[in-house]
Amino acid sequence: MVIKVAIAGPRGRMGKAAVETLIKDKAFLLVSVLDHKKEEDFLGDNIPIYTSLKELIYQTKPDVLVDLTVPSCVYEHTITAIENGVRPVIGTTGFTDLQLEEIRNKVEEKEVGCIIAPNFSIGAVLMMKFSQMAARYLPNVEIIEMHHDQKVDAPSGTAIKTAQMIHEERNAFEQGHSDEKELIEGARGANVNGMHIHSVRLPGLVAHQQVLLGGEGQLLTLRHDSFDRTSFMSGIVLSIHEVMKQNTLIYGLENLIF
Ligand SMILES: NC(=O)C1=CN([C@@H]2O[C@H](COP(=O)(O)OP(=O)(O)OC[C@H]3O[C@@H](n4cnc5c(N)ncnc54)[C@H](OP(=O)(O)O)[C@@H]3O)[C@@H](O)[C@H]2O)C=CC1
Numbered sequence: 001m002v003i004k005v006a007i008a009g010p011r012g013r014m015g016k017a018a019v020e021t022l023i024k025d026k027a028f029l030l031v032s033v034l035d036h037k038k039e040e041d042f043l044g045d046n047i048p049i050y051t052s053l054k055e056l057i058y059q060t061k062p063d064v065l066v067d068l069t070v071p072s073c074v075y076e077h078t079i080t081a082i083e084n085g086v087r088p089v090i091g092t093t094g095f096t097d098l099q100l101e102e103i104r105n106k107v108e109e110k111e112v113g114c115i116i117a118p119n120f121s122i123g124a125v126l127m128m129k130f131s132q133m134a135a136r137y138l139p140n141v142e143i144i145e146m147h148h149d150q151k152v153d154a155p156s157g158t159a160i161k162t163a164q165m166i167h168e169e170r171n172a173f174e175q176g177h178s179d180e181k182e183l184i185e186g187a188r189g190a191n192v193n194g195m196h197i198h199s200v201r202l203p204g205l206v207a208h209q210q211v212l213l214g215g216e217g218q219l220l221t222l223r224h225d226s227f228d229r230t231s232f233m234s235g236i237v238l239s240i241h242e243v244m245k246q247n248t249l250i251y252g253l254e255n256l257i258f
């Protein structure tokens with residue numbers, strides 16, 4: 001069965017790469033795209049552009065909505081899709097814990113599968129999983145995430161998910177000296193259950209993360225680099241296939257892979 005897909009955010013860095021990937025793949029039919037501006041023909045194909053998700057769903061009846069937009073609209077897109085029986089595959093980051101809870105409730109109410117993946121690249125998911133495993137033995141952890149300077153959310157979704165996964169293996173405790181004082185606010189980064197996350201934004205970067213795990217006389221460094229957005233495409237393809245088989249919320253690609 002060919003899966004009918006719509007993409008939200010098709011002019012963006014990720015959206016463009018996803019359009020290119022899905023158009024080439026015979027398993028999918030790209031039926032429409034969702035944008036907040038109507039710039040005709042930028043797709044150069046017969047793919048209709050909608051500015052209303054409800055209208056897009058009503059007119060083009062996608063099975064799956066792939067969202068690669070911005071944190072300010074992704075929650076609303078996700079809820080609208082689920083309410084209308086369309087399965088969301090969400091790459092957009094920046095959800096609050098409350099929003100994730102509300103999406104979980106909506107998914108359970110409607111029994112419509114939904115995948116939210118803060119990172120679609122297999123290498124990044126392995127780095128997150130290995131960090132979780134290592135933190136059981138080396139619980140002093142600092143996460144350094146590095147991205148291009150056009151990213152609007154910090155810390156990255158990947159860094160937040162990494163800290164959440166590590167927290168499943170490591171009890172919360174404050175790292176560093178008990179009398180530690182920041183001389184300049186923010187010097188120690190964001191504090192998640194006592195772990196610290198540092199966000200670097202520079203032109204030239206794509207998406208990179210290091211997890212540093214320190215022990216007596218030793219340091220384990222786990223690093224992943226996405227040099228190109230093609231690194232995320234196989235995870236999107238996998239998620240579209242998988243979401244068709246699900247009726248729950250899957251938060252994180254690690255739940256499909258391991
Ligand atoms: N899960 C993963 O593996 C990955 C996730 N991401 C995440 O994906 C998201 C997109 O990243 P990226 O492509 O770099 O960002 P971009 O800013 O390049 O793309 C976002 C696109 O969404 C458009 N947009 C804004 N508001 C709306 C709306 N209401 N409806 C439809 N489209 C809208 C923007 O238009 P305009 O520019 O006109 O505002 C823009 O074209 C981010 O949250 C990022 O963190 C990124 C890489 C990998």
Ligand SMILES: O=C(O)C1=N[C@H](C(=O)O)C[C@H](O)C1
Nearest residue numbers: 093118119151156157158207
């Ligand atoms: O904005 C990006 O570029 C990326 N965003 C995701 C995140 O916030 O973790 C995934 C990847 O790091 C690229």
